[in-house]
Amino acid sequence: MRIVAEKEKDILEETVPVEEVKETDGAEEMPEESAEKIPEENGEEKAPDGEKDSEGEAPAREKEKKGFRKKSREDKKTDALNEKIGELEDKVKRQLAEFENFRNRTEKEKSAMFEIGAKSVIEKMLPVVDNFERGLSGLSGEEKEAPFASGMQMVYKQLLTELDSLGVKPIEAVGKEFDPNLHNAVMQVESEEYGSGTVAQEMMKGYTYRDSVVRHSMVAVVS
Template sequence: MEENKKETGQEKSQEEMVKEAVEEAKKAAADQENAETDKEETAEGQEEAKEEDVKEGEDTEETQQEKQGDKKFFGRKNKKDKKDEKIEELTDKLTRQMAEFDNFRKRTEKEKSQMYEVGAKDIIEKILPVVDNFERGLAAVAEEDKEHPFMQGMDKVYKQLMTTLDEIGVKPIEAVGQEFNPDFHNAVMHVENENFGENMVAEEFQKGYTYRDSVVRHSMVKVAN
């Protein structure tokens, strides 16, 4: 009996040892699998990191190349060609010359107009004494002689002369009954007269004329009050 118990105890211990050995083998295999898995994952992570680094490096190189290309592009754009500079220079010169010519043309036209005005006024001043003599001569004719053909002819010549002067812009200055204006009237006498208001033209000694809104000859007048 004791021998059977010893054998049974030995068998149990052997079985337990086998089980423990099997379990240890399983654990070892599992640990090995886990270690291999970790290695594979680590290797994959390293490869992915390398690929990302490579991509970033490529992106960086591409970015640098683009920046360099942009710099070159903008650099070329900012730097003008000699032909373009010459064209701009000639265009600016032509524009300035055209502006100067336009100013010269306007100035010349203005000077011609002023010269024409001065020349016309000079001629009108020389004609006005003839008009004065016509008026004095017609005013001195007696009433019974005004119907004479010669006097009627002279009156028509006078009216034609005044019509021509009016057409070119020569107008007589209104004087009698108007307020004295030194721009148009030349006062040579002063009189106190209740029939006229203050500073009014009472009489005209010589008729004045304007040419295109400028005075050719002032009216010679007598001023009342």
């Protein structure tokens, strides 16, 4: 009986380590289960981080859109201002051109009016010149030496000098080809000295003022 009891005791002692090993093995398996659970828990926690990133990007995009819209509005305002500036510049240029044309027209009209007025005065002075020429040409040799004739000669020369300074020039006639723009033929004559169509005699001297005829020369033309 003692022998049987000792064997049972030995068997019990042998079984104890086995149970401890099993308990130890079970303890070692627990970390594996927890390790498997950790990734799952980490995965579940990462999802909110992704949502937070999306939520953070939305305001940035909205801000970027607002900046783009603001820039577009500023560009439109700039384009409108540039267009307005261009229109004003064109308007100023047109007004300056119109003013320049007006000034040129005014100067031409002013010059034309002055020329008309000057020609009118000159026309009234030419008969005075004619009378001086007739009076001096009718003097004899002795009379030309008289003080009175000398005074007339001085006044006549002074008058011609002043007319010349104003642009009044006598028209050349005798010996020149007849020009209807300068000469007024009042008669035809025969001449051995001049050819046909040439002015042989001048009855009244003609004058020009600034290249325009004030009075045509009255001439006789060779037939």
